[in-house]
Amino acid sequence: MSIELHILGSGSATPIPGRNPTAQLLKLDQSEVLIDCGEGTQIQMLRFRHKASRIKVILISHLHGDHYLGLPGLLSSMHLMGRKEPVHLFGPPQLKEILDFQFKVSETVLKFPLHFYPTQDAEVAHLTEFCGFDIYSFPLNHRIPTTGFLFKEKPRRGHLITEMLRQYKIPVEMYKEIKAGADFITTDGNLIPNHILVKASTPSISYAYCSDTAPTLSTVNVINGVDWLYHEATFLHELIDRATETYHTTAKQAGEIAQSAGVKNLIIGHFSSRYRDLKPLQNEAALAFDQVIAAEDGMKFTLR
Ligand SMILES: [Zn+2]
Structure with a gap:
């Protein structure tokens, strides 16, 4: 089974041309998990030729707009396209209220089952099994309740x-x-x-997604040794005060987290719109961890 990560949006709070708010697709063969769904995600899917019908699971990390405002639109389009297959949606409890209200005032009755599962940010939780993977949520340290997501492939038999x-x-x-x-x-x-x-079979693979968060020791323990880590790096370290105040991570800190957690590969993202050139962010993270790539919209990573 091929495993790919497709970046649909690598920006933070406000978009700039060529950089959308956060969204990414984890492609497990023909089935896909959508991780966060910032505004414009469905346009990005059209742009990069992704079919919404392949999305079976959607994970929303928290309820800042740059992580979920694309969701009502995407679900509405799935409805208009006549989807019948269920969508399994995991996110903070109030996400259900937001969606219910939106569908109520627009008098929309979805044509497909939308199964909602509330997440919590108190402890690590097993969310579901999907395509041979266990998917977990874990607490992050942000201004509002936020979880990261961990994907661990089940042991593969020979x-x-x-x-x-x-x-x-x-x-x-x-x-x-x-x-x-x-x-x-x-x-x-x-x-x-x-x-x-x-x-012998090929080794199992793991992927961790951390956005948004201040650097946290408990995260390092959860993501320890993962093959691939996506970590936010909203600012350069010269803006550490701003990062601390807004519960975000600098590129230098993201590199240090990857290094302390002993991960194999690091992708940084969730960049502030003030940065047009990503080289300085990548270089700063590389001071602590050199296997790092700065995400850009449209990038594809073959995890295995
Ligand atoms: Zn946020």
């Missing part, structure tokens, strides 16, 4: 090597056990080690 199964005359009823890691003992007492019988 593939049985058919020729070897035949060669050692292994009974079918043992296949499950062998796939799970057991060795085999032949009738004359020879031990056939598991690695002869099973081809």
Whole structure:
């Protein structure tokens, strides 16, 4: 299964030409998870050729407008396009009130089931299983209740090597056990080690999404060792006072978090509209962690 991350919006509070508020799609084969849905997300989807019909799960981190104002529009378009398939929506409890009110005053009765699951920002929570992944929310440290999201692929089992199964005359009823890691003992007492019988699978993958937040130690523990981390880096460190006051992270701090959490790759985003050139932000994060890329709208990352 291919796993890709598509950036639809990499900006913060206000958009600038070419940089929309936050939204991204995690593509797990043919199914997609939409993570945050800033204003203009559906236009970005058209621009980058994404079909809304592939979105099965939507995760909203918090209720600042740059993370969810595109949602009523996207859901309305799904309705107008005749969607029948359910959407599973996770977000802060008041998101349901906002949507219900919008649909009430517009006299819209959605043609598809919208299943809403409230999130909380007190502790780590398992939200759902989707396409072989466990999806968790975890608390971030922002001005209003905010959660990050963690995607952890379930352990992948190896593939049985058919020729070897035949060669050692292994009974079918043992296949499950062998796939799970057991060795085999032949009738004359020879031990056939598991690695002869099973081809190792590609390792499981993990992805963590952190926007918006002040740098926090508890986050470092949750995202420890992930393969890919998307972390906000709204400001350069020269604006640390502004970052602290608004519960945001600087590029330097984002690099330090990636480094302390021992992640493998860092993508920074959620940039203030004051920055047109992203090089200084990327360079600043790279001082602590050099596997870093500054996100731009339309970028695609192949996570595996
Ligand atoms: Zn925010």
